[in-house]
Amino acid sequence: MTGGENILVAEKLSKSFGGFKAVSDVDLKVRRHTIHALIGPNGAGKTTCFNLMTKFMQPTSGRILLNGEDITRTKPSAVTRMGMVRSFQISSVFPGMTVLENLRVALQRKLGISYHFWRSRSALDSVNERANELIAEVGLEAFKHRPASELSYGGKRTLELATTIALDPEILLLDEPMAGMASGDIHKMVDLIRRVSQGRTVLMVEHNLNVVADLSDTITVLQLGQVLAEGSYREVSQNPEVITAYMGDEDDE
Structure with a gap:
């Protein structure tokens, strides 16, 4: 199976730690040959979701598909050989x-x-x-x-x-690629990611909203472990719920 237009898909993905549900019924579709950003305020569940998608953590429920193949219980090393x-x-x-x-x-x-x-x-x-x-x-x-x-x-x-x-890799997953970088290095990394993404798919977690706006084709916003909004930067940045939950939090920029 090729997975069609979507190379990586999460269906009803959830992760609980004891009585705390860090990720709750997240549906996520990453389109082939696009740059997809996963963002949200601190505690939104984006890091947990990213670790689930990259197979460094097992979900409590839900499933993950890579090119149409169920990889929910597949080991990270095997997933790497599959191109992620x-x-x-x-x-x-x-x-x-x-x-x-x-x-x-x-x-x-x-x-x-x-x-x-x-x-x-x-x-x-x-x-x-x-x-x-x-x-x-x-x-x-x-x-x-x-x-x-x-x-x-x-x-x-x-x-x-x-x-x-x-x-x-066919799909590259980047965990806060700009973290700790000076502004000059950020510009270089943005250009580099744009170049290496040609012919590839990128899913990234990133705090820097300027980078997200510059690079991303699609943005998924998480809040309290759930999908709050999804769309282009223009669409999500004008969403009143997103503005309240994320855009106004200067600590996350």
Whole structure:
């Protein structure tokens, strides 16, 4: 099954922690080759919903479909092989490795030698061309042979995104990609996400409303674990309920 127009679908997705229902009957449809943002005030349930969608948490009820296939009980590693890959709020690059080495490691999965630690470095030479392409794509050529620890915070997040797209995902899930970034780095990351989204689908959780307005085709607004509104930025930003619940909360911008 291909899933048709919608690549990722949540149906009546719920998650309870004891007596607290963090996510309640959420229906979400992510259209293929679009950028879809999941937003909401603190405590809205967006992080829980995102963790459910990315399979890092199991729902209490409901189901999740990827390309029409039920992945509700599928492990994250298996979902990655199916073409859905996520990033995390905290940078996860290897600081002691160079930028090139980080990309070479990320590309090992394609070779099927991820756990062959006894093989020589030359075993990875076949991925050099693609690694260099990715480094150029994200604008890190000047840092190729420098340890990742020497990159700025924005540079580390850029490298992390490069290692994520090294897996050639069909759908990319980004967990607050702008978190902790300076304004200059934010502009660069916005441009980068726009470029790498070509031919891919992106679902992201993001607090920065300017970024959401700039990048998103569709926005889903959560409040108290439920969908409050959905549509374009223009539509949701003019929704009185959204203005009350989210837009007026300056701490979330």
